[in-house]
Amino acid sequence: MKRMIWTSLGTLLALSCWGAAPAIAQTASCPIKIGAILPLTGSMGPVGKHIAESAQLAIDTINQGGGIKGCQVQFILRDDQGQPTVGVDAAKYLVEVERVAALSGSVSSGVTLPILTAVAVPSGVPLVSCCSTAATFTTMAAEGRTNGFFFRTLPTLKTQAYATAKVTAERGYKRIAIIYLNTDFGTGMVKDFTKATEKLGGKVVKAVAYNENQPSYRAEVNAAMAEKPDALFLVAFPQDGATMTREWISLGGTQNLVLNNALRSLDYIKLVGAKYLQSAFGMDNASVAGPTVDAFKVAFQKAYNTSPDGPGIYNQYDAIMAIGLAIALAPDLSGKSIRDAMRKFQTEGGTIVGTGPDAFREAIALIKAGKPIRYVGATGPLTFDANGDVSGPALIWTVKGEALAIDRQISLDDMAALFKSID
Template sequence: MTKHLLLSGAFGLGLMASALPAAAQSCEIPVGSVLSITGSMAAIGKAIGDAGQLAVDQFNEAGGVAGCNVKYILRDDQGSPNVGVDAAKTLVEIEKAPVILGAIQSGVTMPILTSVSVPGKVVQISCCSSAPTFTQLARDGGTGGYWFRTLPTDRPQGVVMANIAKTKGYKKIAVIHVNSDYGVSLARSFKAAFEKVGGTVSSVTPYNQEQASYRAEVNAAMQGDPDSLFLIAFPADGATALREWISFGGSQNLLLSNSLRADEFVKSVGAQYLTKAEGIDNAQTEGPSVDAFNKAWAAKFGSAPNGPGLHTMYDAAAVALLAMEKAGKPDGTAIRDNIRAITTGDGEVIFPGPDGFKKAKELIKAGKPIRYEGATGPISFDQFGDVTGPYLIWGVGNDGKLTVVDKWDKTRVADAIAEIDK
């Protein structure tokens, strides 16, 4: 059994490529990924990287891409735009990767897209960047069609959370948000929607990442006697801010963003303080494609795939690999031009996993169409590279475990947005 050991980034992360038939061992195709593995995103970044690795491993098990082994090269952006751009440049200019998966934070993803991916004619697919600025950039022709993401934009999240706040009877909500494209846009979307349904946002307070304390921000947010808090944060900083909010007597009527759906966050804050909290995350439609990923993840890692970005990262990698297989070569423009061909239409349905990818390769070789249904369910990219999707509402049980308390399908989300837009 032949395996390739890669050291990616300063932290020296070892990644292993799966064994392949001899024909696939004679060449390698790099697929780059830029994610936040250290810093405030460390609690979720590594697992998201594992999801991308799983897709690559399974594709290699099915025979690789165009007869070549796929080499997954993961680089740490450390939550810094400058570090992220440097990592992406290395992937494109030195490693010759035709695809970049990432980043997580919109503020890191955007400069990679505009400084590296678009000029280099490299496809970039993000699992986790939801800021609406990407849609506007694509609308203005600034992405060249090389941009895609496998999760919806921020606006639907804001609308859904506003409806939940109204249903729970909250009247005056304080918002604390990470000072990034993601945090600013989600806070703005929530505020507009909550005010439209009759609520009041008492304050909107930004915070900068990786600070030892957020007492000043918490004190500012508590002015005006809010009856609840919407916290838009990443796990490490979010836990620090919320502990201080609670210690200062802040309400435990809590709404939490998708990026806080992590066991590490719950443990750091204390489950006893989160029993009234409800958060949002991207959901998956129920069906065999989702089950295939969930079972594969559990078999590989020994736990259910609970956490932000896992399903969407797997699909980002799978879409890139299938499009590359159909293109027949590791060329960014050719991959771009085949992404919609393998996700829409009346082709034979392909599910996640080695068997599904092997079937896809055989059909593509025979000149037959395929349609990938992934870890998130059916995928359809619009002209700007965006997708729509359902959401789940999560909570924390008395035992400290993350639970799903409700689901919003695409129709329910669309109806809520239509009501806001009246």
């Protein structure tokens, strides 16, 4: 009995140390290792699998483009199973035993946060996430608690909230009421929108939280209406949003409605009645267009025989490419050097480098020659701000007759100017 236990323990130990043996023999730092922690099983599994494929595609791009610093890149992917404890363990293993140069992951903020606080920050390894939206990361970065080791490649809620506030102000609405969904998405939106509105001269007179799937929202609607606002900003999903909008309008509320991106759906318009929405407008993230985006689409389609139009796929590709370029730009492989190089491929006026192996090879040549570069990736031009966040272009939509229409686009440059004026 006892023997069996010790044998099995020994086997397990041997298994976990197995990885170390071949690496000891190598004197040079080749291959350069990049680790990723993504949910491949569990509730996020279906999403995570395609995100992982996108990461693999980025690694292939780098290797086919000649690798980095004369080395091929080895990709080590670990499954977090959607469980924070498992994700943290995997991250610790990647950092300590595999000695990865940088980490990418994860999808849920609840997994990414402990990886950041327990592994990336104490060990000084950059962590680039494709998909974690929580505002906590920005707060932590601003307070200096991430030591600058956190980056993410998807636009934060700020993009939507600030763009909405800007157009609300342009339309001359001064007193705004908000009804919002009680999740980190809803609360985050209210916080950023309120900040921006106050900077732009308006005032949020009332913010009412609601819980999903209620038969009626009369109480919430009445609370918001009591303040007699110029406009109502609704942060909701179509079904509940429609129930609320109908109650709002039937009780005599203003038709100056400001809507969030989830309400940009024909279902919502049909349920409410298009004629009540003619003076409403909404905001959404604009999809970026351009040759680098198309090149990525084609490459992904070819590699996996499926469309990349799912959550996080474009963003994960850029997360890995950002790591690859930063390693190429960094003088050595220490976490600090890679972190400091993360903003060196976004030089304004630098030679534009796109997606795909050839573009990567060109980027490496330019870096070697000491020329400035500007990476324009699968999500468009990638620009990390001081907190490691990126912004994206936005669009304003309205209802024309019975259909959805795009009123105008807010470009990345306008967005950057807006951010500057508010923050």
